[in-house]
Amino acid sequence: MPPHDLTRRPVPDASAPDVDAGRAGAALVEHYPRLVRLAYLILPPSLGRNRRVLTAHALAQRALPRGRRSGPVPPPRRADDCDPAYAYVRIRVVAAALEVARPRRWNAWPRRAQLPPLLPQVWGLRLFPRSGGADELALDQRLSALSGPARAAYALRGLEGLDDTRVRRVLEAAGVADPRTALGRADGTPAQYGLLASAAFDPCSLQARPTDLPRRRRRCRGALAAAAAVLVCGTLLALPDGGLRGGPGAAPAVAPGPVSGQAMNPAKLSRVAPAAWRTADRTDFSVWPARGDRTGDPVLLRRALAAWDRPGDSVQVSATPGTPAGPPMGAPQLLYAGGVDDAVVVLLYDGLRVVRYAEAKDGGGGAALDFARVDGAGEDASDALVVGRTDGNVRYLTAPWVRDAGVRDLLDPAAGVRPLARSADGVTDPVPGAGSGRTCASWNALALRDGAGTRLVTDLGELPPARLLAGPPAAPHDATGPADLADWAHTACLLPAARAHGVRTVNSWQFASQQLPGADGRAAWLCTRAQTWRGAGALVLAQFRAPGGEETAPDAVVARAEDTPACGKRQPRALAGVLWKSPGGQWYVLGAGSSQFASLATTGGATGSTAGRLLAVPAGRGAKARLTGRLADGTVVSTLP
Numbered sequence: 001m002p003p004h005d006l007t008r009r010p011v012p013d014a015s016a017p018d019v020d021a022g023r024a025g026a027a028l029v030e031h032y033p034r035l036v037r038l039a040y041l042i043l044p045p046s047l048g049r050n051r052r053v054l055t056a057h058a059l060a061q062r063a064l065p066r067g068r069r070s071g072p073v074p075p076p077r078r079a080d081d082c083d084p085a086y087a088y089v090r091i092r093v094v095a096a097a098l099e100v101a102r103p104r105r106w107n108a109w110p111r112r113a114q115l116p117p118l119l120p121q122v123w124g125l126r127l128f129p130r131s132g133g134a135d136e137l138a139l140d141q142r143l144s145a146l147s148g149p150a151r152a153a154y155a156l157r158g159l160e161g162l163d164d165t166r167v168r169r170v171l172e173a174a175g176v177a178d179p180r181t182a183l184g185r186a187d188g189t190p191a192q193y194g195l196l197a198s199a200a201f202d203p204c205s206l207q208a209r210p211t212d213l214p215r216r217r218r219r220c221r222g223a224l225a226a227a228a229a230v231l232v233c234g235t236l237l238a239l240p241d242g243g244l245r246g247g248p249g250a251a252p253a254v255a256p257g258p259v260s261g262q263a264m265n266p267a268k269l270s271r272v273a274p275a276a277w278r279t280a281d282r283t284d285f286s287v288w289p290a291r292g293d294r295t296g297d298p299v300l301l302r303r304a305l306a307a308w309d310r311p312g313d314s315v316q317v318s319a320t321p322g323t324p325a326g327p328p329m330g331a332p333q334l335l336y337a338g339g340v341d342d343a344v345v346v347l348l349y350d351g352l353r354v355v356r357y358a359e360a361k362d363g364g365g366g367a368a369l370d371f372a373r374v375d376g377a378g379e380d381a382s383d384a385l386v387v388g389r390t391d392g393n394v395r396y397l398t399a400p401w402v403r404d405a406g407v408r409d410l411l412d413p414a415a416g417v418r419p420l421a422r423s424a425d426g427v428t429d430p431v432p433g434a435g436s437g438r439t440c441a442s443w444n445a446l447a448l449r450d451g452a453g454t455r456l457v458t459d460l461g462e463l464p465p466a467r468l469l470a471g472p473p474a475a476p477h478d479a480t481g482p483a484d485l486a487d488w489a490h491t492a493c494l495l496p497a498a499r500a501h502g503v504r505t506v507n508s509w510q511f512a513s514q515q516l517p518g519a520d521g522r523a524a525w526l527c528t529r530a531q532t533w534r535g536a537g538a539l540v541l542a543q544f545r546a547p548g549g550e551e552t553a554p555d556a557v558v559a560r561a562e563d564t565p566a567c568g569k570r571q572p573r574a575l576a577g578v579l580w581k582s583p584g585g586q587w588y589v590l591g592a593g594s595s596q597f598a599s600l601a602t603t604g605g606a607t608g609s610t611a612g613r614l615l616a617v618p619a620g621r622g623a624k625a626r627l628t629g630r631l632a633d634g635t636v637v638s639t640l641p
Helices: 021-030 032-042 049-061 084-101 134-144 148-158 164-173 179-187 193-197 213-238 298-309 482-498
Strands: 125-129 206-210 315-319 333-340 343-349 353-360 367-373 384-390 393-398 404-409 444-450 453-458 466-470 503-515 522-532 539-545 556-562 575-581 587-593 597-604 608-610 614-619 625-631 636-638
Touching (some): 032 049, 049 125, 148 164, 148 193, 333 393, 343 384, 353 384
Antiparallel strands (some): 384 393, 587 614, 597 625, 625 636
């Protein structure tokens, strides 16, 4: 893989002949907030903010091709050189939003996109983005005066960063008859593109207000009266022939599932004594005691077990990658049952998975059921579980052997650990979510101290938090030292790439330090590996840090790969390169390898070699070079794919 230019990150080629439906779905999930914001900006403001928000989400969710096949689907015309799957989904979103913006004719049926969306639906509330300032309001008024294609051109310029040629291609692929006129009209609006990232144009960060309450009450009363009348009439019509009477063959209200009666019986749940962990041969989730103020509530526990056995339509089920979501084979272990903020939570463990059941305290709404794989967790991986998330804050349930808990901001390594209070059951006070701000101004990690030392863990959107490590792959250690924390200050804001991947540990390792040409200081080379609970699917990032930047600025990612043994125990080495411009204006191909490399060489746009593991070769701007390294045994190795 050629080294990357730090001044302009290269964009993958989209010349592939097909766009796989699975890749299109992955692109939609990964870029969903961005696509919804794009649709929101293109939709006509005359819809009203509530309808505009719901329609933007509906258009993004309908962007995938119809049908359930997973084979390749015909790609759109090449609109720009971004990822083809994302380009395909983006064009469908733009085309659908423009279809809504087209004027409706009195003598023609409305198109599907012009009708109110069937899904998503919100009852009893009006949703709208957060209020902006005077600049955002003025920009929204200017955009409302433009045509749909002109708004699309403005949004593609500002939000997607496309030049006019690429904007024109996207508009043509979306069915715009005259893209040049749309671009010309968009030129009449001041280029305040930075405002498009404001919360005022974010349909994923919303405020809620009730609808007209008196009118809604009148409608509810009328609907109840009508329903009662229908019920009485139906009963009267059914009495003569008994067609609606339940017989011996009628299905029960809740059909029994495949789980045995023992597993479904709250009285059979496994409960560990509070002090069992002190004398147990191993220290993991299997010796966690049952805690919480609802452990003696059989009705709650039966609901949780029934939802695990056969979740109904009102239960939202989620599972980390590689985690089976089926019922337990036998009676699971109860870890926690009690109130957490506005919810009632039950945590269960079956030796392979941790399962979290949550329902509202007031009994309204549905329930949530989350699965996370935790097989093979030892003491170092079973210190805490996420027990609740509310308003961007996270509460953890800590292990009984955890002596102290605190919070550390990874972006401020000199600030130290702030104490974190816990209840008698081990539930922590709310902790602001990691990287919850739009600009990654902070990244909170949980510092847990037990008899073996202090560990840092952070929330990546799953039940078990990910443990943060530092050091060579053969002997990583907890990232608690000053040098480790200094490196993590530049790595923390890269962690969103590992969210929802089922990550168990993240190890960030500085494998080389290089003196830059022209006595411009020393650069650092790091390799970060996010290891998953399932073993496969690891994410690896190669990072470059030039001197002179901000103390906590994220490192530049020069290579990325998934499901690779690089930077791990099986392949404890790293090799990366970058195209770098010195302050004097000279371009260089820089390369660095870990201690296993005896020599490096580059070919292509820049040619050179070195007898060590650090390389600096003069090159031209935009040079495409290929970096290779030779190990001590003569094996030739390339950079990350």
